[in-house]
Ligand code: SF4
């Protein structure tokens with residue numbers, strides 16, 4: 001990837017590389033739950049050995065030296081790592097703002113207290129639904145909902161700012177009012193009502209998960225009504241509503257631009273510009289073999305889609321490319337087979353019909369929750385073998 005030169009409308013071909021402000025540490029792909037919309041790779045069961053505690057220490061230290069300020073611990077379920085408190089402690093020592101992104105399964109009052117002691121700043125707990133039965137069906141665990149409720153209460157009791165995250169889709173979005181009521185009752189500081197984005201297992205299950213336009217519009221309207229009510233009541237709870245790309249006419253500025261702010265390290269040490277990028281036909285560096293400095297500034301993978309010179313038409317000569325960078329490379333690859341193409345979410349893309357067809361399919365879909373393919377080791381191994 002050339003580092004100099006100009007693109008068609010005098011933008012630098014590769015803008016000056018920014019700092020990797022956000023480090024996402026995907027500590028493990030192990031997880032006791034099996035959400036059918038999980039963004040982990042379909043072949044997670046075949047991935048290599050997890051990084052050791054010391055290897056994570058080095059990753060965190062090098063990224064911090066390069067300017068990283070936010071550190072997220074995710075997975076899989078990060079709580080299955082026995083060294084999580086140690087990793088949090090090291091993150092704090094290095095000066096990061098640390099965030100634990102968890103399903104709440106495996107969390108205990110003692111762990112919450114130990115993480116606080118280690119310096120954890122923030123906890124995000126994900127729920128599958130506001131209804132116990134649907135939540136447990138989607139999670140694949142009969143105890144999940146009760147455990148999540150207990151842990152959300154415990155997180156608040158220990159004085160953490162708390163984000164509750166609900167991935168919404170056609171099977172739970174009609175209960176958006178109950179979801180919001182539950183979050184308010186749990187005293188969440190922020191509620192992320194994130195309509196499913198179609199990567200990993202969600203892409204596999206798209207027909208059974210994509211809501212209809214009517215479902216989405218209703219949910220957004222109700223969310224806005226609750227926002228107004230909460231504000232009028234002086235309740236500080238903030239509702240964040242994320243629409244799915246599939247109902248947009250322009251793509252999102254994915255990761256704020258390839259290799260511009262985000263740096264993800266996967267359980268086996270593969271470094272990625274976003275957590276979905278592993279599926280792309282691009283060689284990505286591994287932290288076992290390279291310094292973070294090399295990975296961020298010099299590796300082929302992180303430079304592959306920086307700047308504008310890689311873009312074919314219609315993005316190349318488009319006057320909106322500085323806003324969205326051509327959209328999501330993973331979505332372009334999954335839907336068109338070529339990661340360089342414009343994200344087909346864009347109405348200017350020749351492949352936008354794929355998105356229109358998906359919306360149309362959503363109007364007629366009738367898959368039940370039982371018919372979805374759940375994210376678990378067995379299904380992952382079947383996918384690897386096929
Ligand atoms: S989305 Fe569900 S299955 Fe995937 S890591 Fe999170 S809790 Fe586990």
Ligand code: SF4
Pocket residue numbers: 250251314315316318319320321322324325326327342343346347348349
């Ligand atoms: S053509 Fe490309 S750059 Fe222009 S709006 Fe669409 S995706 Fe963005």
